[in-house]
Amino acid sequence: MNVFMNKQGVGDVLMVQLTTERPEQTEIESKGDVTLIKASQNGEAVAFNIFNATQYIGEHADGSIDLTPELVAKIQEVLEKNNVSLELNVDFSPKFVVGHVVSKEKHPNADKLNICTVDVGSETLQIVCGAPNVESDQKVVVAKVGAVMPSGMVIRDAELRGVPSSGMICSAKELALPDAPEEKGILVLAADSEVGSPFTN
Template identity: 85%
Template structure:
């Protein structure tokens, strides 16, 4: 689940994204201050908007809003007050974590891409990476599926030149770290960085 607000651009509206998937066709249903966006295929709610958002959740700066149990409780209460029956099941696990590049292989269909297997603690991900400096046995920052980059881009399961990729190995520039180098390349962490631990700026 990802939550955004853009009062200056759109108004006092909270945008709640429940899935990283993008259905081909959607339907809209409005109940009070809640507008539900549903997949036409299975009628599943994929996102919803909360109007008059500050009345329900309080004041937040524009952009992506960090998920907390308190915020989710307020959003759940907003749904209930508008007679929307929808239970929010939220994953509070960190989306930016320390990963260990276990293997690196050349992509069969792209000279500048590599296929990496990355241990992120509780699972091993296959990530297609185009950084020129990625190597096996590095500790790196991984944005897992569902992560929201500082640019606002949401990380989704993808397929790059025919190869599935789940997550992204990040550069300092993509993470908008201060003094990030201008040249292309992923951020390589210290060898003693703990695999699976949350990465924070």
């Protein structure tokens, strides 16, 4: 679940994304201050908007909003007040974590891409990476599926040139770190960085 506000562009609306999948066709259902967006195929809610959001959840800056149990409880209350029967199940685990590149092999269908096996502590991910400086045995920053990049891009499961990829190995620039180098390349962390620990800039 990802939560955004954009008062300047959209107004006093809280935009809640429930899944990283994008259904081909959607249906819209409005109840009070809540507009549900459902996948036409199976009727499952994929997102919803809460209008007059500040009177429900208070003031928040524009952009992606950090999820806390308190905020999720407030949003659940808004749904109930507006007669929307939707149970929120939220994963509070960190989405930006320290990963260890266990192995790297060339992508069979793309010269500039590599297939990396990355240990992120709780699981091992296959990530296709195009950075010229990625190597096995590096400690790196991984944006897991569901992470929201500073640019607003949501990380989704993907397939790059026929190879599945779950997550992204990040550069300093993608993480919007101060003094990030302009040249292409992932951010390589200190060798003693703890695998699976949250990365905060």
